Amino acid sequence: MKTSPSMSPALHSKMWWVLWINGILLILGGLVLITVPLMAAFAWLYIFGIMLAIAGVLGLFGAFFGLSHGIHSVTAFVGPILAMILGVLFVDAPQQSAITITEFAGALAIIGGGALIATALGLRGHDGWIGVLGNGVMTTIAGILIVMWPDAALFVFAIFFGVQLIFSGFRMCAIGSRIHRFSASHHS
Numbered sequence: 001m002k003t004s005p006s007m008s009p010a011l012h013s014k015m016w017w018v019l020w021i022n023g024i025l026l027i028l029g030g031l032v033l034i035t036v037p038l039m040a041a042f043a044w045l046y047i048f049g050i051m052l053a054i055a056g057v058l059g060l061f062g063a064f065f066g067l068s069h070g071i072h073s074v075t076a077f078v079g080p081i082l083a084m085i086l087g088v089l090f091v092d093a094p095q096q097s098a099i100t101i102t103e104f105a106g107a108l109a110i111i112g113g114g115a116l117i118a119t120a121l122g123l124r125g126h127d128g129w130i131g132v133l134g135n136g137v138m139t140t141i142a143g144i145l146i147v148m149w150p151d152a153a154l155f156v157f158a159i160f161f162g163v164q165l166i167f168s169g170f171r172m173c174a175i176g177s178r179i180h181r182f183s184a185s186h187h188s
Contacts, residue, residue, distance in 0.1 A: 023172030033162025049090025056084030109143030
């Protein structure tokens with residue numbers, strides 16, 4: 001483990017509990033996503049909406065600050081305004097926003113799957129073209145299913161990310177435990 005100049009190796013070895021706390025929080029977040037997946041997704045979008053709105057306001061202040069310093073660009077205002085609009089939409093209608101985002105992801109999957117199919121057909125006869133074709137077909141089918149049933153897709157995404165968070169949390173705790181054991185064995 002590389003240490004920063006301001007932190008000694010001994011201090012690093014005593015910080016194992018930070019990894020444990022992080023791991024426990026990840027596990028708890030994963031459990032929430034698994035037990036109440038749709039509510040957790042909507043809550044996340046609500047919080048994300050607040051953060052986007054704040055980022056938009058701060059971005060507008062930065063754009064106006066740039067104007068006062070001779071920077072004249074309309075594009076400096078576009079991003080912050082879009083962030084504020086999206087933030088307000090996410091806060092005002094998190095359920096509809098989640099469904100819309102899910103449908104958009106489905107549409108992107110359909111387009112990406114179609115592109116993979118076209119690529120595979122162009123590669124016909126070359127090694128691996130069947131794998132690319134299979135990937136394209138599966139991606140297209142997944143995209144169609146997502147667009148047809150966005151609520152179900154959102155539910156599946158929430159469960160999937162909940163499981164990922166739980167595994168990441170256990171990994172963090174395991175790393176923290178290893179650091180603690182290693183530190184204890186080297187200090188005795």
